Amino acid sequence: MKDYSIFDVIGPVMVGPSSSHTAGAVKLAKTAMELSEKGFYKVIFYLHGSFAKTYKGHGTDKALVAGVLGFEPSDERVKHSLDIAKSNNLTIEFKEIEFEYAHPNTAKIEFHYLNSPSFFVIGSSIGGGNVVITNINGDDVEFTGQYPTILLKYIDKKGMISQISTILSNNEINIASMKVTRSNNLATFVCETDNLITDSAKEEILKIKDIEIAKFINPVRS
Numbered sequence: 307m308k309d310y311s312i313f314d315v316i317g318p319v320m321v322g323p324s325s326s327h328t329a330g331a332v333k334l335a336k337t338a339m340e341l342s343e344k345g346f347y348k349v350i351f352y353l354h355g356s357f358a359k360t361y362k363g364h365g366t367d368k369a370l371v372a373g374v375l376g377f378e379p380s381d382e383r384v385k386h387s388l389d390i391a392k393s394n395n396l397t398i399e400f401k402e403i404e405f406e407y408a409h410p411n412t413a414k415i416e417f418h419y420l421n422s423p424s425f426f427v428i429g430s431s432i433g434g435g436n437v438v439i440t441n442i443n444g445d446d447v448e449f450t451g452q453y454p455t456i457l458l459k460y461i462d463k464k465g466m467i468s469q470i471s472t473i474l475s476n477n478e479i480n481i482a483s484m485k486v487t488r489s490n491n492l493a494t495f496v497c498e499t500d501n502l503i504t505d506s507a508k509e510e511i512l513k514i515k516d517i518e519i520a521k522f523i524n525p526v527r528s
Contacts, residue, residue, distance in 0.1 A: 328364065328365050328366065328368075328369040328379070328384070329369070329379040329435035330411065330431025330432070330433070330434075330435050330436060330437050331357075331366045331369035331370045331373065331411075331413070331431055332369045332370070332372050332373040332377065332378070332379040332384060333373065333379060333431070333435065333436075333437045333451060334370070334373060334413060334415070334429045334430070334431055334437045334439075335351075335369070335370040335371070335372070335373025335374045335413075335415055336372075336373035336374070336376060336377070336378075337373075337427070337429070337437065337439060337451045337523060338373070338374065338415040338417075338427035338429065338439075339373060339374045339375075339376060339417075340521070340523050341425075341427055341439075341442060341457065341521055341523065342417045342425050342427070343417075343419070343422070343425065345419055345420075346396075346417040346418055346419055346425075347395070347396065347397060347418060347419065347420060348396070348397035348398075348399070348417075348418040349371075349374050349396065349397070349398055349399075349415065349416065349417055349418070350399045350400075350401060350415075350416040350418070351367075351370050351398070351399070351400050351401070351413055351414075351415055351416075352401050352402070352403040352413065352414035352415075352416065353366075353400060353401070353402055353403065353412075353413050354402075354403050354404060354405045354408050354410070354412040354413065354414075355408065355409070355410030355411060355412060356410040356411055357410070357411050357412065357413055357431075358402040358403070361400065365384075365385070367388065367400060368384055368385060368386075368387045368388055369384060369387075370413065370415070371387040371388055371390075371391050371398055372384040372387035374391075374396075374415070374417075375387055375390060375391060375394075375396075379435065397418075405428075408430065409430035409431075409432060409438075411430055411431040411432070412428065412429070412430040413428070413429065413430075414426055414427070414428045415427050415428075415429075425443050426441075426442075426443055427439060427441070427442055427443070428440050428441035428442075429441075436450065436452065437450060437451055438450050439451065442457070442494075445459075445487065445489070445494045446487060447485070447487070447494065447496050448485060448496070449483075449485075449496050449498055450498070451523065451525060452498075452525055453482050453483075453498035453499060453500065453525060454498070454499045454501065454502050454503050454522070454523065454524055454525065455496065455497065455498050455499070455521075455522075455523040456470075456495070456496070456497040456499070456503060456511070456520075456521070456522055456523075457494075457495070457496055457519070457520070457521040457522075457523065458470070458493075458494070458495040458497075458511070458517055458519065458520050458521075459492055459493070459494050459495070459517070459518050459519040460492070460493055460495065460514070460516050460517040460518055460519075461491060461492060461493075461516040461518070462488050462491055462492060462493040463516065466493065466495075466514070466516075467484075467486065467495070469514050470495065470497070470511060470514070473507055473510045473511055473514075474497075474499065474507060476510075477504050477506060477507040477510075478501065479499050479500075479501045479503060479504070479507055480499060480500040480501060481497055481498075481499055481500075482498040482499055482500050483497070483498045484496070484497045484498075485497075492518070502524065503522050503524075508520075508522055
């Protein structure tokens with residue numbers, strides 16, 4: 307049986323009526339924003355299930371927009387996020403979508419840019435302010451954002467995982483979980499760690515040859 311802490315019982319510190327529809331939505335969108343490139347001028351939120359049916363009543367729209375603005379779930383600005391986005395000339399759209407076999411609180415968050423292709427993240431708010439990211443721009447992944455996370459895309463070849471894990475070990479960073487998927491000679495590496503990822507570790511990883519994309523994500527605070 308799973309052990310629960312008092313924080314699992316009382317839920318996260320947040321602005322809004324529902325941990326799933328507000329705190330979780332903020333975390334989901336903020337994680338997506340950290341995965342995306344900066345400079346987006348428009349964000350389209352494709353909402354599935356209960357997100358699609360109740361997003362206005364539960365304030366999920368404000369929560370999602372707050373996340374892409376970089377706010378934490380407890381930030382008082384969450385309730386004003388739609389107005390803040392408008393004042394920052396950020397275009398926001400909400401659309402309904404149906405995903406097969408998806409959690410009812412699922413969103414596809416699509417970022418649009420003037421001079422580069424759009425980028426999207428799919429994830430779900432699974433209760434208690436917790437989230438899971440399941441797809442990044444077409445690549446299937448699975449991580450929660452509760453731990454410091456390393457996301458890499460590199461040319462698939464022998465020795466890459468060994469190089470990365472050696473760097474983490476030398477920087478006294480313990481691996482909590484790791485998953486690698488491969489497609490078209492490219493590997494997508496997702497690693498959650500027990501320790502914050504140091505600047506020196508980031509610099510060493512970025513020096514590894516044939517890494518095409520590198521993202522380092524810190525947990526979203528409740």
